[in-house]
Amino acid sequence: MNITVLDTCVGCGACAIINPEVFEINGDKAIANYDKISTTEDLCIDAAITCPVNAIEIAD
Ligand code: SF4
Known part of the structure; x- marks a missing residue:
């Protein structure tokens, strides 16, 4: 599995709450x-x- 965070991210932080091992808010x-x-x-x-x-x- 591969992950891309697109530029449309608004920094809401939901992904970092759900999976803090992978997602982190930077700026x-x-x-x-x-x-x-x-x-x-x-x-x-x-x-x-x-x-x-x-x-x-x-993506796979
Ligand atoms: S912080 Fe995570 S959940 Fe929120 S918009 Fe960006 S990618 Fe989506």
């Missing part, structure tokens, strides 16, 4: 810690579904 955008994606895939999907602006892209 006004989320960034992803790629090392932790493989062990938290379900939470990555939850974060992507929850993102209010669909800024989390998931």
Whole structure:
């Protein structure tokens, strides 16, 4: 699984609450810690579904 946080992120912080191992707010955008994606895939999907602006892209 690979994750991209798009520029449309509004920095709401929801993804970092759902999966703090992967998502972190840096300034006004989320960034992803790629090392932790493989062990938290379900939470990555939850974060992507929850993102209010669909800024989390998931690819296989
Ligand atoms: S949930 Fe979406 S909009 Fe909110 S910080 Fe995460 S990527 Fe950005």
